[in-house]
Amino acid sequence: MPEAARKIRVQCDINGRVMSLEAHPMARLLDVLREQAGLTGTKEGCGEGECGACSIEMDGALVNSCLIPALQADGATIRTIEGFTHVVELSAVQQAFLTHGGAQCGICTPGMILAASNLLARNPEPTETEIREALSGNLCRCTGYTKIFESVLEACRTQRHRP
């Protein structure tokens, strides 16, 4: 059997938990997360790296998991949308999306939350232009983006006042 057809062991930290997963080396990280790790919050929108529904954080960077081969995730620290739900209260971004209509059908929402949170971690006081740019890799068909920006701005305001 050729090398690429044999499964390998991929060990990574997913949402603070070390997981050891078996996968083909060129399997998409998106599928490994959804099927092997059972983390179905990350969505497939296009499978070609255009829509951002599959966005995750890998070693701190926002990436499209549909384009990451499993072998590249070995040794990585990964955060998915499920990584936002292990705390007692919703994150500022999540809460803002709820109150400000940032989600309608919800299919883009996990990726948007990842992208917004990644932005705020790097830049806690972004301008609206910076928010637009940071979210430009996440497509949304329902909201027209307006309330997503409002949600992110609200999250900034909330975080500003949190100790």
Place this chain on the structure above:
Amino acid sequence: MREKSPGVVHVELRLVEPGAQRRQQLADAAAPRRGREHDRRLVSVDDRRQLSVRAEALGLDCEQIEILQPDTSLVPNSGPTVASRTTMIVGKLVETAALVIRKSLMDAGFLKQGYSANDFASACRQYTDKFGALQSLVKYQHPGDLHWDDGKYQGDAYGAYAWAVYVAEVSVDMRTAEVRVEDFVAVQEVGKVINPILAAGQIEGGVAQGIGFALYENVVWQEGRMVNGQMTNYIMPTSMDVPPIRVFFEELPYARGPAGAKGIGELPLDGTAPAIANAIAHATGADIRQIPVTPEKLMEMLEGVHA
């Protein structure tokens, strides 16, 4: 597993579709059973809008009404997935069903005018203790004064129209023929806004889709097949392509809508592209007869103008 506190009323609605044109709703009002789990397996196809319609009709707080998530293993076939006038049609049925429940409670002598939310919960409890489950069945009926001849396509197809004015401001790069939507104002008269955030969200989403319709979403056909069916070559608006969309509502209540509401499902998609096309024409003098107005197409049109 949670216990419900006394005073919380569970209204469960099931949407039944026995025929293509008719909708029925079954509304159960069940009083909370102290110390026991309430049966949550009855499902509802309602959402936040229906919740507030129901709450307002009954004079309750939204917190006192529980929405159950729809589950296709439990909900009967309700026909196609459409949503043009869900708030208006289904919302009205929900409102009516809720009022039937209230009337049943009053007729049974358990509820009086000017009741409080606690009075309502108590009345439900008394009713179900004495008579069992309280149900109301409401069926959609086509208004008798609306006559539509489907054979001749004559008459009044609809009881109401929602109205809108859309204004687009665009800038056109005269060298590259790229168009940017710089500002967009959407005013619509919708009878009654049930949920301001969702209503504005619907308009904003539709306008964004209209921007794509007007400028980016070119469908390439080859021998009857669409050949650009991937996100990489079918271009839809990103966050960089949509200006701040300013939304305003006017309200002239429609008697047959819940609290006067009309539908706004497809409304925002209708006027957006024409507004943008007219703005491009205004900016360039080109006669815009086709969308999307891609840079290639606009460049041809501009050559026609300056020829």
